[in-house]
Amino acid sequence: MVVTSAVPGPRDDDAAVAAPLRLVAVTHGAPSGANREAIMRLVDGVASARPELDVAISFVDARDGDLAVDLVSGDGPAPVIVPLVLSAGFHVRTGLSLGLQRIGADAGLAEALGPDDRIVEVLAGRLARAGLERDDAVVLAAAGSNDPRAVRECFETARRLGLKLGRSVTVGFIAAAIPRLPDAIEMIREVHPGERIAVAPYLLAPGAFSDAAAASGAELVADPLLLPGEPAPAELVALVLDRYREAEAERRVAV
Template sequence: MGSDAPALIACSHGTASPAGQAAVAALVAAVATARPDLEVHEAFVDVQQPDPATVLATLPPDRRARLVPLLLSAGYHVFVDLSDIAADRAGTDVTRALGPDPRLVALLHRRLDAAGLRDGDRVVLAAAGSSDARAVTDCAATAEALAGRVGAPVTAAYLSAAEPRVADAVAAQRDPAYAVNAGKATAPPRVVVATYLLAPGYFADVAAASGADVVTPPLLLPDETPPPELVDIVIERHLG
């Protein structure tokens, strides 16, 4: 491959959604195109195949490899699943997750702008969620950084495994005064969900059904070129 770098094993969660599968595959292909000197493979920690251990087994025994989690925060999959797989093979290690990272915050902000974010909107960050407190802390940090960009508070909420749940956070942002004064001339604040997910799939569908007035799409979409910031982050995690 013309590089001494380890093989890059891009490890996403996996999804049954064809749109999500296409979006993640496009990101992996964009990484390979951006760095043709790197050996790039795609693997999945759940739902899809091949899993990382299967991909590693196809490499020569002395070939170094690095598992790059295509995950926005680090939880069980990073600290247990991928770490255990790496520990079972010499010359293999795991990078940190894609987030937190200011470039992801910039992408979230761009999605909000494209969705028509207005002054006065109440923003909820919809993350996948994790039982690992470190992942929840990562998401809270992302919400705080996004608040700095939009100039208003952002509530971190979760689609599974952590609290508050996104639908509950959306409901909590509704102003009861407007429900009582239905004839009030001023429109009530909208609740906008910033979807902090890598690609379409089950969790994105749950976020879309959260009851918010506006829900942004995930960071990757199958009909869009992968954002260069995401490509850069994957490569930096691998080479850093």
């Protein structure tokens, strides 16, 4: 399933548009209303920051075996596709990449958003706003992947968050990898009985995975990185644009 909508911004007719920017939110099933609105907040931030670009968003079901066909249609310059995912698992590294090669598209494909210290800044801010205290144990709740590299990237994010917070951070996966989130929480309780546990969802937006994090039984669960009721953090807008610039530079060299 691919759902596409354009996000028009102010246009400057004198601006040279290097390539339209297509943002791909890789979902698992139909996105909820809150999920779509939260991600659109990020897309709106990108469009406002770079009004000379044609910015569009596609919600792509990761279970779709043909992820790329509908992403590069139309005339004009080939787009640069920025997957709105924190870790690039099979669906991005294989599904999107091979799909673009198969149809002979000249589109650029950016790297996943994470790991990146700007994501860590937002994670730390979400924890602080939720009421993180000095002695709390912290668990990074990640979606999980069958791709070992994506799993390693989650552990790298936990390491960076630990440096930011000045304490160790445990990783718990909601699906597809171990340790599973409930097991990670239980392990901490066995080793440090009575210690309060704070969960930092390493998730872009609300949805089934954030619901699972909220139901994990931890004493404190922070919000995901994007929320439907507020503007996207400036750090994430800048990160998306950096991924776009990197991919566009590579595409220009390759063409």
